Amino acid sequence: MLRSAPTDRRGMLCAVGLFVALRAVCTAVLAAFAAGRDTSLLALLGRSDAIWYARIVTRGYDHAIPVGPDGTLLPTNLAFFPLFPGIVALVDPVLPGGAGTAGVVVAWLCGIGAAAGIYAVGTHVRDRRTGVLLAGLWAVLPHSLVLSMGYTEPLFTGLVAWSLWALLRRHWVAAGALCLLAGLTRPTAAALVVAVGLAALVAVVRREDGWRPWVAGALAPLGLLGYVAWVGHRLGSADGYFRVQNDAWRMSYDAGGTTLATTRDLLTRESPLALYVTAAVVLVALGLLVLLATDRVPWPLVVFAGVVVALSFFGAGYYQAKARLLLPAFPLLLPVAAGLAAARRTTLVVVLAVLTALSAGYGVYLAIAWPYSP
Template identity: 40%
Template sequence: MTDLATRAAPPTVTALRRAAPALLGYAAVRALGLLTLALWSAARGKSAYTLLTARWDALWYARVADLGYGYQVRLPNGDVHSNLAFFPLLPWLERGLAAVTPLSYADAGFVVSLLASLAAAWGIFAVADHVYGRSAGVFAVLLWAVLPVGIVQSMAYSESLFTALAAWSLYAVLTGRWLTAGSLAALAGLTRPVGLAVVAAVWAAGIASFVRERSTADARAGECAPAPPGDGPTRRVRASGGAPGTPSAPTAVRRALAMLLAPLGAVGYVLWVGHHTGKGPLGYLDVQAGWRNGFDGGLAFARFVADKFTSFPEALAGVGLIVGVGGVVWLYVVCVRQRQPLPLLVYAGVVTALALCASSYFGSKPRLLLPAFPLLLPLALALSRLRTSRSALVVGGVAVASAVYGAFWLNGSGPP
């Protein structure tokens, strides 16, 4: 894998100016998606704003912001849907914003999502720019914007907030700002269960850095060790008292603190749920079981796909699902072959595994993959090597298709 680069991050104003084309392009794509949704919804007699802020998960987050935890619904089949399944950072932000503005909790969720989506786009650009350069960074952001489920980035959901925290945490790791990386990872862990992917990335980077530095130090120490008598001039250890490549004590401490900070958000909330429900440290798993959600290694998803082949029209959907999953796996293999930095590979791998191997809500899997932006970097790199006119045509065409699909998708009967 590519060694972890730790060159300093640029100043904020310079970084924002550098990211401006990506952010303007992102805003244009999202505006197209929202306009298409508004027109489509109006034609069907629905409110686009209600679809974005007051349905499905958005309602659950708003209820947490309003009433706190403890609300649940018992379905006719006996399943219990508890709002403890929803992590607290987004509701906290909704409550805080509603407290200082005239906005309702739903309105606040929409504002948080819009701002977080811009922060996520900037973070994705920063990561891609750091690894592959500015042009690849711009296309990485545009590709994230034109994903078929990109409309979720403008909903009062937690995907945009989580992706923003994850992207900036990964960027902090890549630029050697360990305490920032650990703090953002802890916040990501308070946002969604998949926050564990950010924790894993910080830990992988920290362990790899430690192993690499120890190996370098041992090698340099061996070079500087005294030679055996009679074998020539004596080589002595440098006057500094250590081999080059040995990390300074403050850096090692910051890295260790980051690794301690990173899991606090996710672990803290899960332990609180266990205490709140009286079911012990794994009580959160019982909450998820009430939603018929869990991790089974992909068996339920495989059965779901296999069932599509029981009739001809459904078989076409089954083929589409297989092609889609194959495409995701292929992109990850390309990321590995292109030697992406270790934290990006770990993060994308965990997000992908958790999304594909969850045992329920199969229609939501594309949304669950939304934060796995490192998978887009090979495509962004390929687009950056095309002529500008060709790449613009590709992105523009996909943006239109994505806007139409997003409008059709949200006006459907089921949750995204």
């Protein structure tokens, strides 16, 4: 592991300020388009998955998987992990506007925490300038619209970033505890469990840091496994959670055949813009993973990013969601951020301006024109 550079308040404030400013620009553009269509900005930021989370806050979890008239299993809110709606439920009584508004507010606050954590990781691995740019790049990714919505990506990415930072600093118990919380947020936490678990195993084998790696390794999977077990108990079936994913939501994994077949179809038939952007994001992510693996970065970052890319690539359902699933894999941006850190200020301004314009425009498309979850 590399020696840490000091993570100072000034640099972190710069990173958070850049993140907030870029997201504010993108949200302002969306607000302008929403006003032109007599649509509420909050309604756009609280659509799709955000509605599912708001309903969990107000109605609780389903007691069974809904069944359609033809006997097929229908989507259920048991697929959505509990930490985010739990936090929203705490905030909801304090804010006006209902659970949907509270979800957007919580997402924004979590995005700020995530930007700070991303900066901390970037500073540890490289330097302060790289850390600031890493947070800025994350703010203007193609699907960064969801960072301003009532979605779990900001909370999950924040927990991932701070868990990885704690891991790199050898704060084992904190890394394991944050990984546990990430496991209560999204199933993609499996990638973080692998990274923390492997790092703990290496430390145990090398007899480093005493009992702490043991605790980290034990804590890391508890959140993910705990929710899977709870869903199984609620449905009265040990494989209940997998029935929710496979049978109710039609989400599974294959050897990448679905991803390759869908990508091939994009070259031979007209398809929506979102699918082309998704294919491009997945391809770029694979290239960035190769760059990251050949760069001098701590291996847990490569492991985490690699597993997230694998989960996205091998997923057999909801092709359009693959790019969004890659949002928490911010270590992939490290080579880009490090390269920009060495560039002139004019170059930085131009690159961030172009990326912000593209992100804002695509965010409008996803929020208004695209009928499905961003």
